[in-house]
Amino acid sequence: MEAIYLTGFMGAGKTTVGQQLAQNMKLPVIDTDQEIVKKLNKSIKEIFEENGEAFFRDQETKILKELPTKDVIITTGGGIVIKDENRAWMKEHGNIVMLHADIDTIYERVSSDKTRPLASKKSKQELNDLYQSRVNFYDDCTILIETDQKNIEDIVNEISIRLNSKNFGNK
Ligand SMILES: Nc1ncnc2c1ncn2[C@@H]1O[C@H](COP(=O)(O)OP(=O)(O)OP(=O)(O)O)[C@@H](O)[C@H]1O
Numbered sequence: 001m002e003a004i005y006l007t008g009f010m011g012a013g014k015t016t017v018g019q020q021l022a023q024n025m026k027l028p029v030i031d032t033d034q035e036i037v038k039k040l041n042k043s044i045k046e047i048f049e050e051n052g053e054a055f056f057r058d059q060e061t062k063i064l065k066e067l068p069t070k071d072v073i074i075t076t077g078g079g080i081v082i083k084d085e086n087r088a089w090m091k092e093h094g095n096i097v098m099l100h101a102d103i104d105t106i107y108e109r110v111s112s113d114k115t116r117p118l119a120s121k122k123s124k125q126e127l128n129d130l131y132q133s134r135v136n137f138y139d140d141c142t143i144l145i146e147t148d149q150k151n152i153e154d155i156v157n158e159i160s161i162r163l164n165s166k167n168f169g170n171k
């Protein structure tokens with residue numbers, strides 16, 4: 001089976017949903033942010049502060065292309081979609097499942113969390129501006145899942161159903 005790439009804005013639930021989806025589908029799950037942290041032995045915040053965003057983005061692309069592309073769920077960082085080459089890679093090697101959440105939900109989840117350098121000091125308006133600047137990239141996906149008011153189990157079930165129907169040729 002081709003890889004399943006979970007994308008979406010910061011705090012949309014990629015890492016959390018990916019863990020549960022992997023359990024249900026009995027597949028391994030790999031998180032690109034966690035792989036970068038392991039490889040460099042630094043937190044994301046430290047990498048942004050010490051090496052800058054461009055360096056982080058290079059690492060992100062490298063990791064994406066080193067990861068397996070069969071029988072795996074890959075949960076991505078919220079900014080992976082901004083590079084054309086990353087989206088092209090994910091499209092070529094699997095299905096891109098985009099998790100969407102409203103900006104109010106996102107803000108509630110990420111504003112007090114200091115681990116995301118691109119969210120920690122932003123107002124809701126600034127966070128929304130960042131989201132809007134990427135919206136076309138997020139929408140460039142195979143399957144879009146609305147996650148607001150849904151729990152993790154509901155979201156995982158919906159992803160499985162949508163993937164199944166896609167594989168059987170129903171739209
Ligand atoms: N559907 C949901 N219902 C309730 N809480 C959720 C839901 N999805 C995610 N969360 C919570 O929101 C927070 C952020 O989720 P998570 O870390 O999975 O987001 P992410 O998309 O991986 O973010 P990032 O892009 O920064 O890696 C976590 O505390 C998680 O438990």
Ligand SMILES: O=C(O)C1=C[C@@H](O)[C@@H](O)[C@H](O)C1
Pocket residue numbers: 009010033044076077078079080115116117118
């Ligand atoms: O949306 C983004 O640009 C980011 C999302 C996180 O997953 C991390 O990859 C990092 O904090 C940057």
Ligand SMILES: [Mg+2]
Pocket residue numbers: 014015016031033075076077
């Ligand atoms: Mg994550």
